[in-house]
Amino acid sequence: MNGERRPPPSRDLHRLSADRGARSHFHNERLHAVFVKPYANEVDRLHRAVATAQLIIDVLKETGEDGEDPIPSAQVRAGIDTGVALAVSNGRRGHREPLFLGEPANKAAKRAAGGSATGIYLTNNARAVIDLDEVDDEDASALSEEEIAMSQEEADLDVTKDDIVQAWRDDLDANPMTRFEFSGHTPPFSDLDFESLSPTNSRRQDLISIYADLDGFTDFVSERIDDDEQAKDVVRVLHVVRSELHAALSADFGGAKVRFVGDCIHGILAEGTAQTTDETETMSTATLAAGALRSGFELAVEKLDEKGYSASDLGLAIGFEFGPLAVTRLGMKGAMVRCAVGRNVLASEDEQARCTGRQSAIGKKAHSKASTAVRKVFANNRIRANLTYQTAVDELASGDDKAAKESLALSRAAAAGIGLLQPAAVVKPPVGFPPHPAAPTKPLRFA
Numbered sequence: 001m002n003g004e005r006r007p008p009p010s011r012d013l014h015r016l017s018a019d020r021g022a023r024s025h026f027h028n029e030r031l032h033a034v035f036v037k038p039y040a041n042e043v044d045r046l047h048r049a050v051a052t053a054q055l056i057i058d059v060l061k062e063t064g065e066d067g068e069d070p071i072p073s074a075q076v077r078a079g080i081d082t083g084v085a086l087a088v089s090n091g092r093r094g095h096r097e098p099l100f101l102g103e104p105a106n107k108a109a110k111r112a113a114g115g116s117a118t119g120i121y122l123t124n125n126a127r128a129v130i131d132l133d134e135v136d137d138e139d140a141s142a143l144s145e146e147e148i149a150m151s152q153e154e155a156d157l158d159v160t161k162d163d164i165v166q167a168w169r170d171d172l173d174a175n176p177m178t179r180f181e182f183s184g185h186t187p188p189f190s191d192l193d194f195e196s197l198s199p200t201n202s203r204r205q206d207l208i209s210i211y212a213d214l215d216g217f218t219d220f221v222s223e224r225i226d227d228d229e230q231a232k233d234v235v236r237v238l239h240v241v242r243s244e245l246h247a248a249l250s251a252d253f254g255g256a257k258v259r260f261v262g263d264c265i266h267g268i269l270a271e272g273t274a275q276t277t278d279e280t281e282t283m284s285t286a287t288l289a290a291g292a293l294r295s296g297f298e299l300a301v302e303k304l305d306e307k308g309y310s311a312s313d314l315g316l317a318i319g320f321e322f323g324p325l326a327v328t329r330l331g332m333k334g335a336m337v338r339c340a341v342g343r344n345v346l347a348s349e350d351e352q353a354r355c356t357g358r359q360s361a362i363g364k365k366a367h368s369k370a371s372t373a374v375r376k377v378f379a380n381n382r383i384r385a386n387l388t389y390q391t392a393v394d395e396l397a398s399g400d401d402k403a404a405k406e407s408l409a410l411s412r413a414a415a416a417g418i419g420l421l422q423p424a425a426v427v428k429p430p431v432g433f434p435p436h437p438a439a440p441t442k443p444l445r446f447a
Helices: 009-021 042-060 103-112 124-129 145-155 161-174 217-222 228-250 277-307 343-353 365-367 370-377 389-398 400-413
Strands: 022-027 031-036 077-080 086-092 094-103 121-123 202-217 256-261 264-269 315-330 339-341 358-363 384-387
Touching: 022 086, 022 339, 031 103, 031 228, 042 077, 042 145, 042 161, 077 103, 077 365, 086 228, 094 103, 094 217, 094 228, 103 217, 121 124, 202 228, 202 277, 202 343, 217 228, 228 256, 228 264, 228 277, 256 339, 264 277, 264 343, 277 315, 277 358, 277 365, 277 370, 277 389, 277 400, 315 343, 315 365, 315 384, 343 358, 343 365, 370 389, 389 400
Parallel strands: 077 121, 315 358
Antiparallel strands: 022 031, 086 094, 202 264, 202 315, 256 264, 315 339, 358 384
16 A cells, blocks of 8 residues: 555554454555455455555545644555465564565555555456456556445444544654654665664665565466475575575675565665765665676576576566665554655666566666766666676776776785775675575474
8 A cells, every 4th residue: 555654553453453364564655464364254354455445545534734834644545456475574683574475465566556546456356256347457447435335344344433543643642743853874874773763863865775676576476385395495585585685785785775575675875974975986886786686686596596496587677766865763662664765765666667677777866976887887778687796897897987996906806815905985895695594594484
C-alpha cells in the first residue's frame, strides 16, 4: 500500500493484526501486510484483507494535521493477491526483517504501484476467489463501493475506524509528536549506527540512493515453492546473494544498507564531509559500486552453481539517483523501522524498474552532476548493460576519473603485494567475496 503518512500507532490496529493472523512491516511509505489465518479458508482471508485495506483508507482520511501548515490526509492505493508464498526471517545484529517471497507478494506490490489513482486493486486471481468478475486491466479496475461493502460484511472486523482514530488521538495527547532534528553524517555511511537513529537524532544531506533488484526471482520461487527441499534451496540462494550484495555495498564502498525489500537491496552512499557532499566523486563511487554489485552477484551465482544450487536464471537490475535524503527510524519503541526518504529514493527505484536483469541505470540528476567519464559510461539513455566492476573501473580510469584511477592503482598494488601506507580517502579496495556460509543461520526457519 502506498501513502504519504504512516498508519496511526494504535493498540487497536495491533490487536486486529494479532487476532486475525496478519503480519506487517514498512518500507518507507509502504505497508506490506500478510493475512495467514484462517489457514483453511482463502475466501475469508481475502475478505479480511479487503476490509482491512478499506479500514486503513478510512482512518487515514481523518488523520491529517491542522494548524498553520496543515498536512493533507494520505492518499492510499492498495494492491492485493492471494496464493502460496515463502516466508523467511532474514538479517543480522538485531535487524531481522520478515520477508514474503513469491507471486502473491510480487503481484500485490505491482497492483499497489500500478498507477496514481487511489483505491483497492485485486488481481484477477484474487477476484476469482471471492467470485468477482475478471477485469481487462487489473491496475485500472479498483473495487467498487458495493464490492468493498460485501467484504466488510463478510469480514466483520472487531475494530472500527472510530476506535483507531480515537486511540490515535489519545496517544498523541499522551505522547506529543516528537520534534525532528537533523544533522549530517561524515562518510563512509557504513559507519552509520542505524539503531541509534530516532526523530530527534536523524540525518539529512545529499546522498546517492541505490536499488539492486533480483530479476526473475518471483518465477525462481514459484518453480520451487511446492517442494520442501527446493524451497530450502531458495532460502540458501537468497541468503548468499543478499549477503554478497550487502558486502559489496558496505564493505567495499562504504555505503549503508537501509533495508532489503523482498529480493531487492536499498542502500545509500556519499563522498565528502558531513557538511558538504563531493558531488562528482560521489557519482564516480556510485558507478563503481553499481559495477561491484553486479560483479559480486555474478560471482555469487557462479559459486552457487558450483555447489549445485542453480541460480543462473537470475539477473540483477540496478538503479541509482542523487539528491537530498533524510535517514531516520520511525515507529513505537521496540518496533522502530529504518526510513530513508527523498525524491531520489523514488527516482532510484524508477531507474531500477526500467532495467532488465543485465542493466544498470543512472538518474537524471546524478548524470548531470557526474564526471565526463561517468556520463560516457551511461551514454545510451542513461542505461548500461553488463556494467561489472572491472568494466567500470577501466572505462572511468581511461577517462581520467580520479576515483577510478585511485581504485585501479590500489588494485594493482594489492595484486603486486605492495602496501600503501596512506591511501587516499576515496580509494576503493578491490571487490571481495566474503566467506559467508552457503545456508541461512537457521536454514529451517521458513514456511
